[in-house]
Structure formats: C-alpha cells, structure tokens
Amino acid sequence: MSNSHDSSDIKNHIKVYLYVFGALAILTVLTVAASYLKLSDGEAILLALIIASVKGSLVAGYFMHLISERAMIVWILMLTSGFFFVLMLIPMLSYIDQARLG
Amino acid sequence: MNIPYTVEERPDTGLYNAKLGVWLFLASEVMLFGGLFSAYIFLRFGAPAGAFHEWGQELNVPLATFNTMILITSSVTMVMSWASLKLNDFKKFKLYMGVTLLCALVFLFIKYLEYTAKFDHHIYPSTNTFYAIYFTLTGLHGLHIIGGMAVLFYLWLPGNKMWNSDPEQFTNRIEIVGLYWHFVDLVWIFLFPILYLL
Amino acid sequence: MSNDHNHHEESFFRKYIWSTDHKIIGIQYGFTALFFLLVGFSLMMVMRWQLAYPETRIPFVGSIFGDDGILLPEIYNSLGAMHGTIMIFLGIVPLAVGAFGNYLVPLQIGAPDMAFPKLNAASYWSYLVGGLVMMSSFFTEEGAARSGWTSYPPLADIEVGQTIWLIGMIFLITSSLLGSMNIITTIVQLRAPGLTWMRLPFFVWAQLVTSFLLVLAFPPLEAAAVLQLMDRVVGTSFFLPSGLVVSGELMEVSGGGSPLLWQHLFWFLAHPEVYVLILPAMGIVSEVIANNSRKPLWGYNSLVFATIFLGFMSFIVWAHHMFLTGMGTAMSAFFQTTTMIISIPSVIILSALFISLWGASIRFNTPMLFALAFLPMFGIGGLTGLPLGLAAADIYLHDTYYVIGHFHYVVAPGTIFGLFAGIYYWYPKITGRKMNESLGKLHFWPSLLFMNGIFMPMFIQGLAGVSRRLWDGGLEYAHASGVFHWNEFMSISAWLLGLAQIPFILNVFYSIFRGEKVDNNPWESTTLEWSAPSPPLPHVNFETLPTVYRDPYEYSLPGRNRDFTPQSEPKKNK
Ligand code: HEM
Ligand SMILES: [Cu+2]
Numbered sequence: 001m002s003n004s005h006d007s008s009d010i011k012n013h014i015k016v017y018l019y020v021f022g023a024l025a026i027l028t029v030l031t032v033a034a035s036y037l038k039l040s041d042g043e044a045i046l047l048a049l050i051i052a053s054v055k056g057s058l059v060a061g062y063f064m065h066l067i068s069e070r071a072m073i074v075w076i077l078m079l080t081s082g083f084f085f086v087l088m089l090i091p092m093l094s095y096i097d098q099a100r101l102g
Numbered sequence: 103m104n105i106p107y108t109v110e111e112r113p114d115t116g117l118y119n120a121k122l123g124v125w126l127f128l129a130s131e132v133m134l135f136g137g138l139f140s141a142y143i144f145l146r147f148g149a150p151a152g153a154f155h156e157w158g159q160e161l162n163v164p165l166a167t168f169n170t171m172i173l174i175t176s177s178v179t180m181v182m183s184w185a186s187l188k189l190n191d192f193k194k195f196k197l198y199m200g201v202t203l204l205c206a207l208v209f210l211f212i213k214y215l216e217y218t219a220k221f222d223h224h225i226y227p228s229t230n231t232f233y234a235i236y237f238t239l240t241g242l243h244g245l246h247i248i249g250g251m252a253v254l255f256y257l258w259l260p261g262n263k264m265w266n267s268d269p270e271q272f273t274n275r276i277e278i279v280g281l282y283w284h285f286v287d288l289v290w291i292f293l294f295p296i297l298y299l300l
Numbered sequence: 301m302s303n304d305h306n307h308h309e310e311s312f313f314r315k316y317i318w319s320t321d322h323k324i325i326g327i328q329y330g331f332t333a334l335f336f337l338l339v340g341f342s343l344m345m346v347m348r349w350q351l352a353y354p355e356t357r358i359p360f361v362g363s364i365f366g367d368d369g370i371l372l373p374e375i376y377n378s379l380g381a382m383h384g385t386i387m388i389f390l391g392i393v394p395l396a397v398g399a400f401g402n403y404l405v406p407l408q409i410g411a412p413d414m415a416f417p418k419l420n421a422a423s424y425w426s427y428l429v430g431g432l433v434m435m436s437s438f439f440t441e442e443g444a445a446r447s448g449w450t451s452y453p454p455l456a457d458i459e460v461g462q463t464i465w466l467i468g469m470i471f472l473i474t475s476s477l478l479g480s481m482n483i484i485t486t487i488v489q490l491r492a493p494g495l496t497w498m499r500l501p502f503f504v505w506a507q508l509v510t511s512f513l514l515v516l517a518f519p520p521l522e523a524a525a526v527l528q529l530m531d532r533v534v535g536t537s538f539f540l541p542s543g544l545v546v547s548g549e550l551m552e553v554s555g556g557g558s559p560l561l562w563q564h565l566f567w568f569l570a571h572p573e574v575y576v577l578i579l580p581a582m583g584i585v586s587e588v589i590a591n592n593s594r595k596p597l598w599g600y601n602s603l604v605f606a607t608i609f610l611g612f613m614s615f616i617v618w619a620h621h622m623f624l625t626g627m628g629t630a631m632s633a634f635f636q637t638t639t640m641i642i643s644i645p646s647v648i649i650l651s652a653l654f655i656s657l658w659g660a661s662i663r664f665n666t667p668m669l670f671a672l673a674f675l676p677m678f679g680i681g682g683l684t685g686l687p688l689g690l691a692a693a694d695i696y697l698h699d700t701y702y703v704i705g706h707f708h709y710v711v712a713p714g715t716i717f718g719l720f721a722g723i724y725y726w727y728p729k730i731t732g733r734k735m736n737e738s739l740g741k742l743h744f745w746p747s748l749l750f751m752n753g754i755f756m757p758m759f760i761q762g763l764a765g766v767s768r769r770l771w772d773g774g775l776e777y778a779h780a781s782g783v784f785h786w787n788e789f790m791s792i793s794a795w796l797l798g799l800a801q802i803p804f805i806l807n808v809f810y811s812i813f814r815g816e817k818v819d820n821n822p823w824e825s826t827t828l829e830w831s832a833p834s835p836p837l838p839h840v841n842f843e844t845l846p847t848v849y850r851d852p853y854e855y856s857l858p859g860r861n862r863d864f865t866p867q868s869e870p871k872k873n874k
Contacts, residue, residue, distance in 0.1 A: 010188045017185070021178045028170050028294075032163065035299040041155070048295040055291045063181045063284045070116040072488065073125050080129040083516050083615050084136045090631075091140050091564040094619060095147045097628030105413055107489050119415040119489050126481040130519045137523030137565050141538065144561045228535035231556040235538075238530055 020062045027055050109271045124278045128285050135289055138239055142296065145231040155300060157232035160225060162216055166298045169212050170290065176205030177287040180280050187273045192265055195276075199258045202283070206251045213244055236297050243293060246286045253279050310838075320417035321839050325424050326403030327730070330723075332424075333395035336431060337716075338801075340386035343379045345798055350376055351773035352791035373771040377446040378461065380769065382434070384449025385465070388577065389472050390431050392711065395719055396580035397476070397514070398427065401483050401507045404726065407829035407836060408501050410492025410846040410868075415485040423478035430471030437464040448769070450566060453539035453559045457531045458546065466529045473522045480511035487511075492828065494848035498604070499867070501827045501852045502590075502597060505604050506583025509611040510576050517572035517615065524565035531557075538562075560625055567618035575614045577711055578678070579607065581718025582649060585671040588721045589653055591825050592668040593660035594863055596853040599652040606645035606652075613642040623691045624698045632691050639689030646682050650675060666740030670721035673748050674714055681709030684759065699769075702762025705755050713751040720747075720804070727808075728822045732834040733815030739807040746800035753793030757786040824864050826854055831868050 031051045039047065061067040066074070106112070107119050115122070146154045183198035220226075220233075227237040257275060264272040316324060349358045350371040362369025371379075402420065406413055414420045437444040445465035447456035456462050487508050491500075500508075527538040535554065539562045542555030590597045597603060619627065619635045627635075653675060662668065684706040687693040697703060720743075727735045764783045766774045773787045774780030821830040832842045846868040854865040 007189050010185050014182065014185050017178055017181050021174065024174045025171060028167065028174065031295055031299065032167050035163075035295075041152070045300055048300055052292050052295050056288050059177060059284050059288045059291065063177055063287075064281055072115050072117060072122065076125060076129055079512075080132050080516060084132055086616055087133070087136045087140050087520060087568060088143060090616070090619070091561070092143050092147065094564070094627060094631040095144060095560075097631045098626055099147075101626070101628050105415060105417070105490070106411075107415075112489050115488060117489065119485055122488055123416060123419075123481055123485045126484055126515055127477075130477050130481070130515045132519075133516050134519035134523050137520030137568075138527075140520070140565070141523070141527060141561055144558060144564070145538070145556070148558050149556060226534070227530060228537070228554045230554060231537060234530065234536035234554075234557075238527065238536075242526065 016062055020058050023058055024055055027051055027058075109268070109274065118274060120274060120278050124281050128281065131285060131289075135239075135242075138235070138242070139292075139296075142235050142239070145235055149231060153230075154232050157230055158236075158297065158300070160220070160223065161236075161298050162219065163298050165212055165216055166294055169209055170294050172205050172209050172212070173287050173290050176202045176209070177284050179205065180283045184273070184276045184280050187265075187269070187276055192262075196258065196262070199254065203251060203254055203258060206247055206254070210244065210247060213240065239293055239297065243286065243289055246289070250279065250283050250286055254283070315838070318421070320413075320421050322402050322406050322414045322417065322420060323730075323836060323838075323841075325420050326399050326401075328424055329394050329398035329402060329427070330400075332428060332431065333391050333399055336386050337391035337395070339435075340383050340391055341798065341801075343383045343386070345794055346371065347376060347379050347383070348787075348791035348794045350771065352788040354772040354775050371771075374446060375443070376771045377448075377769070378438075378444040381445045381448050381451075381465075382438070385434065385445070387711075388449060388573070389469070390427075390434065392577050392715055392719070393476065393573075394427055396577065396715070397483070397507070397510060398424065398479055400580055400584065400719070400722055400726075401479070401511070403730070404829060405483055405486055405504060405507050406490065407729075407832060407841060408504050408827055409487060409490060409495055410828045410842065410848065411486060411490035412840045412842070412845065414482050415489055416482050419478050420482050423475045423482065426471050426475035426478065430468045430475060433464060433468035433471060437461055437468070440464065450570070451528070451562075452566075453528065453531070453562050454541075454544055454546070456528060456562075457539055458551070463529065463532050466525045466532070469525050470522060470529075473518050473525070476514050476518055480514035483507055483511040484515065492846050492848050495828075495867075498601070499848060499851055502586040502600065502603055502607075503580075503583035505607055506579045506586075509607050510579045513572040513576050513579075513611055513614065517569045520565050521569035524562055524569075527565075528562065560622070563622050563625065564619070567621045568615075571618040571621065572611075572614045574707070574710070575610060577715050579610075581674065581715040581722075582607075582653075582678075584718045584722035584725070585674045586653060587827070588667045588671040588725050589656055590853045590855065591725075591823050592663045592665065592671070593657055594663070594855045595656060595660050596851070596855055596857075597652065598656040598658070599648075600851075600853070602648055603652050606648040610642065610645040610649075613638060613645070617642050617689075620689050620694070623694045636690055640686070643682065643686060643689070650679060650682070665724075666735070666737055666744060667721045667725035669741070669744045670717045670724065673744070674717045674721065677709055677713035677717060677751070681706060681711075681714050684709065696765070697762060699767055700762040701758040701766050701768055704768050705758030705762055708755045708758070712755065713748065717747075717751075720744075723808075725823070726829075727811065727815075728818050729829055729832075729834050729836070731812055731815065732817060733811055734818050734822060735807050735811045735815055739803040739810070742803040743800060743807065747797060750793045750797035750800060754790050754797065757783075757790050761786055821866075824862075826850075826864050826866050827852055828867055831866055 031048060034047050034051065035044065037044075066077070105119070109118060111118050179198045179201040183195045183202065186192075186194035186198060225233055227234050257279060262272070264275070319325060346358060346361060355370050357369035358365065358371060365371055365375055402414070440461070442460035445451070445456075445459070445461040447459050447462060451462065451465065487500075487504060527536075530536045531538050531540065537554045537557040539559050540551070540553045540555060540557045541559065542553075544551040544553055544555070586597055586603065617635060617638045619631060620639045623632060623635075684702070688697055688703060688706060724735050724740055727733070761774070761780070761783045764779060766777070766780045766783060770777070774784050818834070820832065820834050823830070828846055828848070829836075831846055836842070848867045849870050850865060850867050852867060856863045857865065
C-alpha cells in the first residue's frame with residue numbers, strides 16, 4: 001500500500017487503532033463477565049463465539065487492514081473460511097447423525 | 103536477477119508478492135488451527151455431557167484474561183510500529199517494536215506459570231481429552247509466538263539496517279510480520295473463551 | 301539483460317546444489333521423485349512375490365528379510381504402508397507439483413523465476429529431509445510404519461514405526477505448503493504483460509487449482525499428525541476410545557478419543573489429495589494433446605471452469621471413504637450426492653480432451669502415445685469410482701482389491717503416464733536434445749500392456765471379495781480360492797513392468813549426451829516456454845521477457861502461413 005497514504009491519513013489510522021484497542025479491551029471483559037451469567041450451555045457457547053467473532057473481525061478488519069484490502073486477498077479468505085466451516089461442521093454433523101442411530 | 107513486484111505493487115492485482123504470500127500462509131494457518139478446532143468440537147461432543155466445562159474449571163481465568171490483554175496490547179504496538187515507519191519515525195518504530203517483544207515475553211512467562219501450576223496438580227495432556235486438546239492448542243499457539251518473536255527480534259535489531267538502504271521494502275516487511283502477529287493474536291481471541299470459559 | 305548474469309559466475313555448489321533457480325530446483329525435485337518412485341515400486345515387486353507364491357523364498361533379495369528369505373507378515377505390512385506413502389507423498393506429488401510445476405510454471409507465464417526463490421529451495425530441502433526421515437525408518441530396530449498409508453488409529457497409535465512416519469510427514473507437508481504458496485503467488489503476480497487469465501495454458505490452471513488444494517487441505521492433516529504424535533509420545537488419547545481391547549487385553553489408555561476423528565481429518569486432506577495427483581497430469585496431457593493434434597483444445601473455457609469446480613467440490617466429498625464407519629443415513633446421502641456431482645467435471649474434462657482429437661491429424665510421437673493412453677486409463681479409473689461412491693455398492697467393495705484397482709487405474713496408467721508424457725515432451729527444453737523415439741516406444745507399449753495386466757485382475761479379485769491387505773493374497777480364504785490364481789499373473793506383469801522401465805532410464809541418460817540436437821521449439825508449439833532458449837538462461841529464463849498477444853493454442857488457424865502461432869507473436873495491424 002506504499003503510496004496510498006500520506007501522513008495525515010496515517011494519523012487518522014492511529015486514532016482508529018486506539019479505538020479498536022479500547023473496544024477489544026471492553027469486549028474481553030465482557031466475555032469473562034458473560035461466563036458468570038446463568039445461561040444454558042448452548043446460549044453460553046453462542047454468546048462467547050459471537051463476542052470472539054466481533055473481536056476477531058476488529059483485529060482482522062483494522063489491524064490487518066482487511067477492510068480496505070484488495071479483492072484478490074478477500075476472495076482467497078472467503079474461500080478459506082468456507083472450507084474452514086466445512087471442516088468444523090461436517091465432522092460435527094456426522095457425529096450427531098451417527099449418534100441419532102443410537 | 104530481478105523478480106518483478108517484490109517491492110512495488112503489480113498494477114492489476116494491487117499487491118506486492120510477499121503480501122499475497124503471507125495471506126496464503128495465513129490461509130493455511132487458518133486451516134491448521136481449523137483442524138484442531140474441529141478436533142476440539144468432536145472430542146467435546148464425545149465427552150460425557152458437561153465434562154469439558156467441568157474439567158476446564160481447573161484453569162486460571164484471571165491469568166488468562168490478563169494474558170489476553172497483553173496480547174491485544176502487543177497487537178496494537180505492532181501496528182503502531184508499522185505506522186511509525188510510515189510516518190518516517192524510526193525511533194518510535196524501535197520503541198513500539200520493543201514493547202511488542204516485551205509483551206510477547208510476558209505472555210510466554212505467564213503461560214509457563216500456568217503450565218507448571220497444572221503439572222504441580224498432576225494435570226498432564228494425558229489426563230483427559232480436554233487437557234489433551236488444551237495443551238496441544240496452547241502449545242502450538244505458544245510455538246507460533248516464539249517463531250514470531252524470532253522474526254520480530256531480527257527486524258528490531260540486526261535487520262533494521264535495511265531501513266537505511268531500502269526503507270520501502272523494510273516497511274513492507276514490518277507489515278508482513280505484523281499480519282502474522284495479528285493472526286496469532288486472533289487465534290488466541292478464540293482460544294481464550296473455548297478453553298477457559300466454556 | 302542476457303549479459304547481466306555473466307558478470308558474476310556462480311560457484312558449482314551455488315549453481316547446482318544450493319540453487320535458487322527454479323529450473324535447477326525443478327530438476328532436483330524431478331530426479332529425487334523419480335528415484336523414490338523406483339524405490340516405492342521395488343517394494344511392491346517384493347510384495348508381489350509373497351502374493352504370488354506365499355511363503356516361499358524371495359529370489360535375489362530374500363536374504364534381506366531373514367535367513368529363510370520369506371516375507372513375514374509384519375514386514376509385508378511395512379512394505380505396503382511405505383509403498384503407498386512413498387508413491388504418493390515422495391513420488392507423484394513432488395514430481396507433478398515440485399518438478400513440473402517448478403520448472404514449467406514460470407516459463408509458461410513468461411517470468412524470470414518463482415516469486416520466492418529462497419522459499420522454493422527451502423521447499424525442496426524440506427522434502428528431501430522428509431524423504432530421508434521416512435527412509436531412515438527402515439533401518440531402525442522397530443522398522444518402518446506398518447499401519448497403511450492412511451495410518452488409521454487405533455492401530456497407528458500403538459503399532460511400531462509410526463513416530464518416524466509422522467515426523468517425516470510433517471516435513472513433507474511443510475514442503476508442499478511452501479511450494480504451493482510459491483506457485484500461487486507466482487501465477488498471480490508474475491504473469492507476463494498481456495497474459496490474462498483466460499490466456500493461461502491449461503497446465504498453469506491445473507497447477508493453480510492443485511496448489512490451492514494443497515494450501516487449504518494439507519494443514520488439517522498436519523494438525524492430525526501432531527495429534528497422533530501427541531498420542532504416541534505424551535500419552536494423550538485423541539484417537540483412542542476408552543476400554544480399548546487389543547489382542548484380548550484391555551489397553552491402559554486415558555481414553556475418550558475417537559478413531560473417526562483421524563479419519564475425518566485424514567480424508568479432508570486425502571480426497572483433495574487425489575485431485576492433486578490427477579490435475580497436473582491432466583494439465584500435461586492437455587498441452588501434449590493440443591500440440592500433437594495441431595488443433596486448439598476443444599472447450600478451453602469449460603476445461604478451466606470444470607477444473608475450478610472440481611477443486612472446489614473435492615473438499616466436500618471426503619466421507620465417501622467412510623461409508624463403513626457406521627455413518628448415519630443423512631450424512632451418507634449427502635456424500636453420495638456430492639460424489640456423484642464431482643464426477644461431472646471429470647467427465648467434462650475427459651470429454652473435452654477426447655473431442656479435441658476429433659478430425660485431427662495426430663502426430664504419434666512418444667509423448668502423444670502416453671497422453672493418448674492416459675485418456676482411457678483415467679476413464680476406467682473414474683468409472684470404477686462411481687460404484688464406490690454409492691454406499692450400497694461400497695459396503696461390499698470397500699477395502700477389497702476393487703478399490704486398489706480403481707485408484708491405481710487413475711494414478712498409475714493415469715497420472716504416471718501423464719507424467720511420462722510430460723518428461724518426453726519437455727525434455728528438449730531442459731537439455732536441448734530430444735529423447736530417443738525407438739526407446740520411447742519400447743518403453744510405452746510394454747508399459748501399457750503390463751499396467752493393465754496388473755490392475756485389471758484386481759477388479760475380478762475385488763468383486764469376489766478379496767480383501768486388500770491380505771499377506772497371503774487370499775490363500776487361506778475359501779471365497780478367494782476361485783480368483784487366487786490371478787495373483788501369479790499380476791505379479792509377473794508387475795515384474796515385467798519393472799523391466800519395461802529400463803529403456804526409459806537408459807533413454808533419460810543416453811539422450812543427455814546423444815539425443816538428437818534440436819532448436820528452441822522442436823514441437824512447433826505455441827506456449828511461451830518454447831520461445832526461451834533450450835535450456836532457458838540461468839535465473840532469467842528469457843533473453844527478453846516476453847509479451848503475450850494471443851490465446852494459448854493457436855494451431856492450424858486458417859489464413860496463417862504456419863500451422864502454429866506462438867503466444868508471443870504480435871498481431872499484425874491490418
Ligand atoms: C472420478 C470420480 C471418482 C470417484 C467417484 C471416486 C470414488 C472413490 C470412492 C468412493 C473411494 C472409496 C472406496 C472405498 O474405500 O471403499 C475411492 C477410493 C480412492 N480413490 Fe477414487 N474416485 C474418483 C476418482 C479418483 C481419482 C481421480 C483419484 C486419484 C488420482 C482417485 C484416487 C483414489 C484413491 C487413492 C482411493 C483409495 C484410498 C484408500 O482407501 O487407500 N479416485 N474413490
Ligand atoms: Cu475420495
């Protein structure tokens with residue numbers, strides 16, 4: 001991204017980085033706090049994963065500049081995340097499917 | 103021999119080579135940890151109901167929370183060190199990079215405390231499937247931290263001469279290791295809740 | 301530019317051993333991989349003796365296996381596991397991706413080298429270390445791994461030799477990951493001016509998709525290898541269930557794990573891996589067919605899109621290897637469907653290549669013979685896959701010789717023939733000389749004959765229900781008695797196939813010195829590599845980096861004065 005920024009641009013970026021840092025800190029506290037709520041297993045997992053995903057998106061979007069990244073990279077990552085979910089879901093679903101047989 | 107686009111961007115893709123390279127590497131890392139996360143899910147389903155949660159109670163949440171903060175801080179200082187280079191402020195770069203490395207050291211030290219505390223209570227990877235995956239995931243993550251530290255250290259001290267000879271490429275290198283470093287942070291953001299809290 | 305590189309002559313060591321030149325690395329890959337193919341094949345020739353003449357002394361090499369020269373069951377298992385491992389991970393993948401990808405991709409896209417030359421060298425050395433680690437396991441006291449190339453637990457968790465196998469695999473996976481990231485970056489970033497996506501030679505497309513498969517599918521196996529290593533070294537139970545009983549005794553394990561977890565992680569890689577094995581060969585065959593049929597490939601666009609679709613689908617069919625694991629009906633239905641769908645792009649590719657031959661005046665040289673033989677052989681392999689993809693049939697056929705027949709048809713007379721075609725075809729580019737045609741034909745015809753002699757009877761045995769990992773070839777099983785006699789026929793075919801490789805080996809070395817000297821473009825081809833000198837210049841490849849003006853296969857177009865127009869030839873202004 002060599003020439004696309006001048007220094008006032010970068011100074012704006014730095015401000016954003018500090019906001020993101022604040023948000024990440026707050027969300028970390030929230031995750032821990034949420035684990036003390038009286039939630040069912042499923043709800044707790046869902047909540048924790050949602051918070052983690054928000055945090056992850058902040059890191060990826062701002063620190064890793066994905067939000068303004070080139071199309072090629074975004075495509076590769078979408079492909080990767082697609083297969084990532086396949087890898088998460090199918091073994092899990094096949095476990096459930098098998099358990100259903102008893 | 104001159105390979106095109108090592109420093110400057112290729113017009114139609116808008117990328118320099120290493121940028122694409124590191125993202126491909128991170129894509130493979132996503133799948134590597136993906137395999138382990140998948141194993142986590144599979145084992146969690148296979149364990150008696152609630153067992154994973156119960157086994158995880160032995161872990162030290164305050165320490166891990168602190169460690170999460172440390173890692174997030176190191177991510178910010180990492181990106182700040184890159185921004186400093188962009189602003190032509192080499193001194194600040196060295197400062198921020200130094201802090202990043204320091205954070206990494208603190209993180210590893212706390213991890214060490216956690217591990218030894220477990221061993222003292224006779225908890226090992228072989229204790230049950232939860233600890234098996236716990237030690238594997240955090241151990242592999244720790245190895246990533248150590249590998250990252252080696253590169254960061256190189257660029258911080260011996261490798262920083264490049265700033266004088268080829269500042270643009272040096273800035274690119276910082277961006278590249280930065281991407282890796284943020285990724286390691288990102289993995290931890292997911293490890294923290296699934297291992298310590300759920 | 302051509303004078304540039306003469307200023308500092310590199311030392312011999314830097315130039316040929318510790319090189320970062322993609323051509324040297326490609327050749328290093330090539331020779332190492334061919335050597336491993338020979339090793340893997342030799343193991344199988346020994347095993348075939350035991351199958352044909354159970355418990356008799358093995359001629360020539362018997363003394364290696366003990367005083368009575370008989371192949372014991374443990375050793376048989378070791379040889380089998382290592383045969384599969386060597387052929388796939390040390391032979392074909394490094395040859396198809398490491399050697400052909402490395403040597404040809406930069407040339408075909410008009411680049412001076414790979415995007416990351418040092419990483420490229422690292423990838424080769426990591427491969428070599430992985431290979432040596434694997435080989436070293438033969439010389440340990442425990443011996444080599446015995447649990448099949450698929451390394452299924454619980455057996456693999458407790459059987460000897462496996463630890464070294466896992467360490468070797470981690471090196472090999474690292475090597476493949478580095479190599480494939482490099483290939484992708486090179487293709488995306490270093491294409492010559494004017495070489496747009498739909499002007500890429502099909503071989504480059506095949507390498508691109510293959511590399512994506514490697515980058516995204518190999519890491520989960522690396523994860524699985526780490527888990528299995530943990531199981532073996534620190535006593536975890538990722539893959540060991542509670543209450544595991546081995547030889548009638550309760551094993552002391554912490555338990556709670558699942559062998560199925562390994563199968564998921566393994567096949568998540570290993571199904572895409574079979575396309576890693578076949579796609580580069582399809583790429584090679586397409587180039588050879590286009591060139592020797594002197595026609596543009598029929599349906600270039602559909603070839604490209606079929607390949608991309610194939611790569612994509614290959615990530616969601618893996619559990620067709622697991623129909624017999626007690627899988628539920630919903631999952632089983634899902635995987636049967638995806639498996640049927642994935643055969644569509646394979647059929648498209650094969651049909652497009654067949655149609656390309658229609659009405660062509662074909663030049664029957666050695667590379668073309670191998671490429672032509674690839675088509676029906678791959679066809680047989682693919683068609684016999686269909687019954688395996690349907691659970692009802694697979695429940696019977698799973699783990700029989702039918703499966704062995706199926707996949708060997710795709711990889712042996714399929715992929716390996718494709719790779720041979722490539723070696724004969726690009727040899728003049730690498731050495732400046734052609735390989736000898738008579739020796740080539742002496743290599744081709746017996747190979748074709750004996751390949752079928754080995755693998756066709758496997759369908760017969762498999763349909764009779766003979767299991768794939770029997771040490772005695774089925775001698776002690778009543779249901780196998782009717783088809784046992786085929787073993788001798790297959791074994792003799794295998795040994796003759798071994799003999800048939802001698803002309804090839806001679807040819808490779810003989811032609812370096814004595815082959816017919818040829819110019820830069822002996823096959824009158826259109827793609828960019830043929831506009832470079834033979835061999836291409838060290839580190840820069842081309843005298844001046846080319847610019848591309850046309851599609852990849854402009855053969856026999858009407859109104860031209862030659863029957864081919866190179867991609868780098870400017871269009872004339874009318
Ligand atoms: C074109 C359509 C194809 C279909 C429908 C198909 C289907 C299958 C199925 C269902 C199995 C599992 C059989 C069992 O274990 O019971 C199998 C095994 C196998 N296939 Fe294919 N296949 C196809 C193409 C290929 C190709 C192109 C390759 C490789 C280049 C290949 C290589 C293999 C290998 C190596 C195995 C056996 C793995 C093992 O158990 O050791 N197949 N195939
Ligand atoms: Cu498959």
